[in-house]
Amino acid sequence: MAERTLMERLFEPAQIGHMPVGTKIVVYSLLLFWTAFVLFPIYWVFITSFKSAVDVNSGPVYLPFIDFKPSLHAWKELFVFDWEDTLKAYTNSIIISLFATALSVLIGSMAAYALARIEYAPKFGSILIFVLSMIAAFVGVGVYGVDWRLACAVAVAVFFFLIKALGRFYAARLGNGDILFWMISQRILAPVVVVVPIYMMFQSVGLLDTHLAIILTYAVVNLPIVIWLMYDFFKSIPIELEESAQLDGATRLLTFFDIVLPLSKAGLAATTLLVMILAWNEYLLALFLSTSKAQTMPILVAAMNAGERGILWWNMSVVIVVMIIPVVVMAIILQRFIAKGMLLGAVKG
């Protein structure tokens, strides 16, 4: 064997399947760097929550007990003096994100399953007529002051009359792909655009600053994500499994609960986790829809930097630390479902 140069010894494996020393050094330093990059902010928030005002303001200190003397004053302030406010925001956040996630995953996965397994072919012209008659009804109510019940009845009648009369003159149809894209496009719009109409809507029905308003809004906002993710997931379940169950005598409902649902555990868990985190962290919509009673954690955090005493980094850090905990717990609970290889052995030989 020829003498190996230094570069060869560093970057070419001596044996197939082994990682050369040089590569190892490069790879692990990159990984180490990235780990520090990701974990440092969390560490920083954690130690800041134990710092006194002096420690924060007099320049950076990194190591508790060495650089600075940790104190519980911020924790005390939040959990002893402001106990009620903190607890309220915390329970609000938990209630809202749990219910919003449940609602969103329930409706979204049913919609996704329907889109994955049933061919829809609505006529484009019929949709157009429907939208036009709705607009007409709105204009009638809003501009001309027509009674809304009357306007709705007329609009529905006109819609059915028009599709009967004109239906045979247009043939263009939309497919499942178009419906799916329409769903996703709802998420492309920035929430800022719709926040004012949403605010006015809930104002007019008197639901501002309630759990229900925020739950409904979050559920709707996250629906496209659930549908998108679960659609892909249901699509990946071989249809033969469901056909086989049908031939074995199962009804559609039984097939869904016996075959489809157990096989979608991983997808459902991942989707639930994602939606829950989105709902947990949401700020903008909560800012508009809640004033005091329904305030959530992100609002509480943001409020910390608006006090007359300046930005209270230590208090903010405490809130952030407690805010991270439920997400971590959820991730640990759901993580075991997000295992790979669920479908192994189903159809491949």
Place this chain on the structure above:
Amino acid sequence: MTVVLNQITKSFGAAKVLHELDLEVHEGEFLVLLGASGSGKSTALRMIAGLESVTGGSISIDGRDVTNELPKNRNVAMVFQSYALYPHKTVGENIGYPLKIARLGKSEIEDQVRDVADQVQLTDYLDRYPRQLSGGQRQRVALARAMVRRPAVFLMDEPLSNLDAKLRGHMRAELKHMQQQLGITTIYVTHDQVEAMTLAHRVALLEMGKLQQLASPKSIYDDPETLFVAQFIGSPPMNVAKGSLDGGVFALGDDRIGTGKSLSSPDAVLGLRAEDCRVVEAGAGKIRAKLYANELIGDHTLVTAETASGMFSIKAEKEFDAPMNAAIGIDFDPEKLYLFDGSSGARMR
């Protein structure tokens, strides 16, 4: 139980994939639907199963019209090409699933599952999951699941094509034995003519959604009605040569072959099976040819010879040997040749 297809058609949009198919499957019969991919054979099977809607015509099983019956009410069992085993259920649960849906008692299910598992030698694997089984074992689980409820009809969609060649031969024999023992009417879809020939009581050959011929393996081989059937069945495929027929004499290049029939046609096709041909010395025999290749198969040598109208395959003695490009003659018994119309492909007798 008998299965009767009466003028069955199937269209997907404008594409007609099945043309007025008439088929009567007798009690206890093993009927093979044979055809290339896209011939409509799988569609026909799925229509019998109820997994595909019927565009026109009717299907009845055991004298009962099931055209619009749900799959679960047809009392048919299906074995899918992909096996379609439920990956989250054990082998025992997979086999017992139809019985569980039929709400049989727990001990009864266990007894019957054990019974079928014995028949397909799976007794030791009942607690395993499909992913822990080999291809052949998965195949047997699928088979057992179909057998366990003693259906009126077995439907099999290329059940052996995911297995390797050796196992396929073994399972083929097992399948034939099992079907004979159970005596259950079986409809079996395959593109493999060897499977069709070895398993079937009768073969239905489909092409482009049309039934080409329905006959026993022996008569479909010995007495093909069209050129398509003649070329589809048999390995190597039947040798064909284009030429003209004049008063019973077939003109192939410069050769004149007496057919013993008084037929005339300017555009005719002569067909000859490889095993009906003999290689003889140049100048002797009925067709002049040039040796193209010799392949020793084991029990015989497959000779490929170049004639004035394409290649001919000839089964020769295994000791046969001759240099490449040598001039040879091909001889045969005129009784053994087939004549087809050149344009329609219909058999000329």
